[in-house]
Amino acid sequence: xxxxxxxxxxxxxxxxxxxxxxxxxxxxxxxxxxxxxxxxxxxxxxxxxxxxxxxxxxxxxxxxxxxxxxxxxxxxxxxxxxxxxxxxxxxxxxxxxxxxxxxxxxxxxxxxxxxxxxxxxxxxxxxxxxxxxxxxxxxxxxxxxxxxxxxxxxxxxx
Numbered sequence: 001x002x003x004x005x006x007x008x009x010x011x012x013x014x015x016x017x018x019x020x021x022x023x024x025x026x027x028x029x030x031x032x033x034x035x036x037x038x039x040x041x042x043x044x045x046x047x048x049x050x051x052x053x054x055x056x057x058x059x060x061x062x063x064x065x066x067x068x069x070x071x072x073x074x075x076x077x078x079x080x081x082x083x084x085x086x087x088x089x090x091x092x093x094x095x096x097x098x099x100x101x102x103x104x105x106x107x108x109x110x111x112x113x114x115x116x117x118x119x120x121x122x123x124x125x126x127x128x129x130x131x132x133x134x135x136x137x138x139x140x141x142x143x144x145x146x147x148x149x150x151x152x153x154x155x156x157x158x
Contacts, residue, residue, distance in 0.1 A: 006096075006148070007096055007141055007144035007145040007147070007148045008092060008093075008094060008095070008096045008134050008136060008141065009134075010140070010144045010148075011136040011137050011140040011141035011144050012134055012135070012136055012137075013087075013089045013135045013136055013137050015120055017087055017089060017137075018089075018120060018125070018135060019120075020083070020087055021081070021083040021084055021087055021089060021135070022083075022117060023083075024082065024083035024086060024087075025069070025070070025081050025082065025083040028069065028081075028082055028083070029065070029066045029069040029070070032065050032066075032069055033062045033065045033066055036061050036062065036064075036065040037058050037061060037062055040057075040058070040061070041058070063112065066111075066112075067108050067109070067111075067112065069081075070104075070107070070108040070111060071104055071105060071108045074091060074099060074104045074107065074108070075099070075101055075104045078090070078098050078099070079091035079092055079098060079099045079104075084135070088137060088138050088139060089135050089136065089137055089138060090135065090136055090138045090141070091107065091128075091133050091134070091135050091136075092133065092134060092135075092136055092141065093132060093133055093134075094132050094133065094134055096141070096145060099133065103131050103132075103133055106127075106130060106131040107127045107128070107131045107133060108127075110126050110127035110130050110131065111127050113126055113127075
């Protein structure tokens, strides 16, 4: 399919909408991280909290909780996080297909790259460009896909 008939590129969510997604998901993931860290701390004896190894373990749990939030939601909800449900957006492959587990995992791991959130000042963020995915306005994408598929079918039945 040529670029001018590409429903993905014609439906890409705006940077402002992507920023709203980031803020909402970051807030939700932060709450999950906070809970994941507090549970083990409350279960420890007072002397154990001073352990230097504890800080490393809690940081590891925090990263894992952040990562799992995105992996679980985008995989189970077919390219959507809670923020994407709220804003009506969805992650798809650059070909317009649903994300498989490997795409979701790559997107999620890329979010751990330092300063990745600033990559959106360019054309596409790193977690989209590396995983070859895009975030689209779901309604626009569905309409454009139908429209562009109809155009592709003209003359096909002749």
